Amino acid sequence: MKPLLSAARATRRPGFGRHMLRLVLALAASLSPLALQATVPVPPDPLKRVELSESERLYVALTQRITMCVDPDWEPFERINAAGEHEGIAADLLRLVAQRVGLELQLIPVSSWDESLEASKAGRCQILSFLNRTDSREQWLRFTAPIFLDPNVLITREEHPFIADAHALNSKRIALPRGTMVEERIRRDFPNLKVVLTHNEAEAIELVSARQADMTLRSLIVAAYTIKKEGLFNLKIAGQIPEYANALSIGVLKDESILHGILDKGVRSVTPQERELITNRHVAVKVQNDVDYALVWKVVIAATLVVIAVIAWNRKVGELERARAALAEQRMEEERRARLEQSRLVALLSHEVRTPLAIIDGAAQSLKLLLDSGDDERLRRVERIRQGVRRLTALTSQFLAKDRLDDETLTLRPEPADCAELLRGLQGQLEDGDRIRLTIEGDCSLRGDANLLEVALRNLLVNALRYSPPGSVVGARAVGSVHDVMLAVADNGPGLAPEVRQNLFASYLRGADVQDKPGAGLGLYLVKRVVDLHGGAISVSDAAARGTEFVITLPKAAVAIDSLGS
Template sequence: MKFIVFSLFFFSFLFANSSVLNEEEKAWIENNSVKIGITNLYPLSYLNKDYQRDGFANDILDLIIKKFQIKTKTVDINHGNIEYAFENGEIDLVPIINNSKISNNFGLYSSEILKIRNILFVKKEQNKINSYDDLNYKRVAIVDETGTISDIKKKYPKIKIVETQRIEESVQKLLGGSVDALIASPITVQKYLEDNLVIDLKAMPLISFEPSIFYFFSNKNKPILQSILEKGLDSISIKEQKELFDKWFLKDVADLPLILTEEEMNYLQRKASINMCVDPDWMPYEKIEDHKHIGIVADYMKEFQEKIGIPIKLVETQNWSESLEYVRNRNCDILSLVMDTKSRREYMNFTKPYITAPLVLVTKRNVTFINDLNTLENQKIGIQKDFAYNEIIRRNYPNLEVVDVEHLRVGLKKVERGELFGQVTTHLNVAYAFQEEFYGSLQISGKFDNKWYLSVGVRNDAPILLNIFEKVVNSISDENKQKIINNWVSVKYEKSIDYKLFWTILSILVFILLLILYTYILQSRYIKKLTKAKEEIEMLNSTLEKKVHLRTRELELSNRKLKIKTLELEHLNNTLDTRIKEEINNRKKQEQLLIQQSKLAEMGEMISMIAHQWRQPLSALSTVIQNIHLRYSLDKLDKEYLDKQRILSNALTEKMSKTIEDFRNFFKPNKEKHAFSIKDAISQTIFLIVDSFKSNSIKIEVQILDDIKLYGFQSELSQVLLNILTNSKDAFLEKNIENPHIIIKAKRIQTHIKILISDNAGGIGESIINKIFEPYFTTKDSYNGTGLGLYMSKIIIEQNMQGELKVKNIPQGVEFSMYIPINYKE
């Protein structure tokens, strides 16, 4: 009967995934494809060289996609445009995001998939950064995508944060010396360092920051997708999770170097040696034998001594109580292994625990396993005198009769003789004792909820020494801790019989036997088929020679063709370098021609606009000259009149000269980025073309809610605005539009600015609207357009400014939209 129950459980586990989803969710998967947006956050999520989704988060997502047979489409997006992509329905899901980076107004967060604690990395030769205070006024790089920058700025306002786009940018800035350190997760940085063979950085694990928590982020308009993702996350097994962690992340950062401050190093030089008291008989943790310190703690102390660089000297005592008294009287600087208690804080401080020891109850072998120690009424239980848990056990278990014993071995002997019901100790103590002498007579019959948290005790009048040992304890890796324990204890203690486990194992064995039997039956059938096949092969063998001869002739013919093809490939390979160089030169010539054509087009526009700006002052200047000539003809030209006309002429020529200077400055390229006002950029662009537009009765209306500042090249943005506005003017004139007008709007959307330019020029034909950003595409004749203006505008907005430029038809006209990250720092 138990085997049947086990089998049902086994097969229900195998097919569990098919019943996780409800009918509505299965129908949604059948009828929809999920658009997955990928940003570059290596090694968590990125596109590999084959343009495929890769990274830890994508591997988790792929497990869910595979289990539920979800149809997907990958979309490459810029991290700064995630909100815009969700708002416009371009993506349904981002595999990994930090909840402090994206507002939940745009989507829904899954349950937590990863938590990363960030630490500091510096160059190996850097020895001046050892604490948080050392980071004050230092330049520290951090990738903006992890979402921790705002928290660090609040907690450490004196650190100069340098925001970067990718981890490789942070590493290169640190190696190049433009920053003093970088903040990142060890798993992210060390993966990059390992892949790129970078060996010049070191981790500073004692300088750590708040962890970043990551999630799936899905479209808020598709809540059923989030439900599917949650069920997918729940279905991923612990084994699958472990395989992914082992694949992407380093298992251990290894033993980290001990970084001491100048004050701490000076203290150790003055100290020369450290006096240590121990428990003289508490194996396997420690013991004094032949005047030497041995045991698990002794191995720790050897590593501690090597790291701090001065001797740790053993001060011998007779028992644990004497060791405590020595520390109280300052005969010892440290106590090697001790529990933090209120009474001991009067004369000691304590490091972070470096050994955790569960408490167990040891009894005779005939005692059944005790699930609840509170059920033991008035039983005599031994515990060592002056141990920290002596008082705690007495307080927490008043039903027990606690008896003080001098030593663990004394207590175990009393249990063996029946003088005590049980002895309280740690699992490692009893494991060691069982190896020595008590294995056959005693067993562990119960465990306490409490654990022994053991630290290094440091005399409380030496705070610098406490800091040193705190750092030493933190520098030992988990791998080394386990190695030290394994050197001293191989656990051989008895457990009470767990009948549930027994029946489970028996069921598994029966199941395996049935599998073997079933396999044997299948193999017997397979052997019969093989025997029949062998007979058929023997029959076919007689005609094999003819087939081989025929096949040989075919292979010879194929070889000849292959040799000819090889010669052709060799010839192609010999000329490949020449062809590549020619192609590169052709590309360069085409790029130069493209730039030249763009400049010529801009010059044509500039000359046209200068003509409009000059028309009025030239007309006025002509009038001045005619008036002077008329006065002269009438013999009424006097000095006063002549001076007035000269002043007026100078004012007109200065206005014309200023017009030339304004246009020259407008088209002059900026050498450095600077902060500039959107309102000023739009106003200056309109100023250059206003006369031309007024002469054609074209109105321009500007609606700017906030005067927002951008950080970049103002002239590039002005060039884009000029291209779009002049295109609208040409459309008005070509189509002879009545009451032509243009509306320019600018508003802030969180971290971006959105600029909309719309007109009533009748719009763009649907057959060509998707081609207007292509180079050389134009609807004008060859004298009026090169087809480069909108192409160059697209490059400026999307490559130079990391934004997006789009176009769409609206009623009566067309609307251009620019979505640009602000990137401005006050």
């Protein structure tokens, strides 16, 4: 699939994770030069006092403690932990406000946000901690100035296109937590969307990942936190509705006008630096761009051992064979550990950059919408940014797939999978997918890991499109028989010389004659691993006309192979 991989000149690509990180940082810097400037937030000052009126001071002296209801499951904004304590960004901000006005907060235990709303309407809690202003809530609440601002973004699966206008979507399912501002406004403003109610934010995002909903509209901070915590890396930010930004305030019962004035003054005393410091306690954004000194020292130690071995060779010729064997064993172990460290580093970096890449792509798409259609130069620059993001996203997907497939404890998760449907889906998702000519024969369903099979087929099709002449047709066949399914992908490239095929499925291996093509040398390695896990076989041959054809044969029944060593 990769033409003319010269075995004599094929080289591994060391330090690939480090190069990838530099590209990410350069891309982020090109979008926002100020984003990387260091700031040192001033720690919040709980001893700072807010100046109150005489009636407000009297209220504080007579009341001292006020009751509060919260959302018990809204991380990282707030939650009630196992010990019954209020914690999170909202908890820290409200404690700071209460300390500055001289009040204590008494938490009313609840099990859901709906229960908090009902308790507030019944007057059992004087304030609600962290919520948006809506028409229905203004019937019984007063709202302070916003204590926290955060955009809401549309979260979809990776294959979903960018959403420029949610009004243009028809019958799409949007998952939303019940009783929220977003639910109320979406029902009013977007009758074209079908609302799927959930109990909390995490459940809404998980429904999208599991294909039980098409999208959700959630806080950027909550979405990034949940995606990273739950490992839902098949999701992306596909757009936003600017007028739906979160302006989170404290809700105070309408008959508590003096309390409202007191808390509003407390909220206005909180500085942006204090909000930033409190936010960073719970949602830390880390950019690791320093040198991995542990790996450097391992390399230095290995090199030192080699020098010592050479000296010993010259001094003790009689011990040559024994020293060589010991050194070879040690070097093999060190090389294995170094590869393991590199693999873990690359996987870690790939996890960390997925959400920033999605944010960068979303920002670039938003910028494109704001530019004048005749501004060709700036539109080209925005497109170059998006092309870079797409390339890095594809690379991180391959690194994460390799990390999973290299795990010796990996267990295959067989389920009914239709290979014909997988090919049709990829034909619709891939760029230039209209160049793929599909041929389906017989029943192509089997029991296997659908996600891993999609990874293998995607890599074969992407390579076939990449190395075939522009505009040429790429062939893809699925043939089902009684006991197995045969899958074949043929390109129209120059073909492969027989002597280079023996190393075709090695990782990080690329020929010098394809360095101008994007890629990391992982595609065919991942294909081979997936096929082996399913107890199948893969072969490569010359296509009927020209180019190369890869043929995979998979058993229809689930195999008993749980894992494979790396």
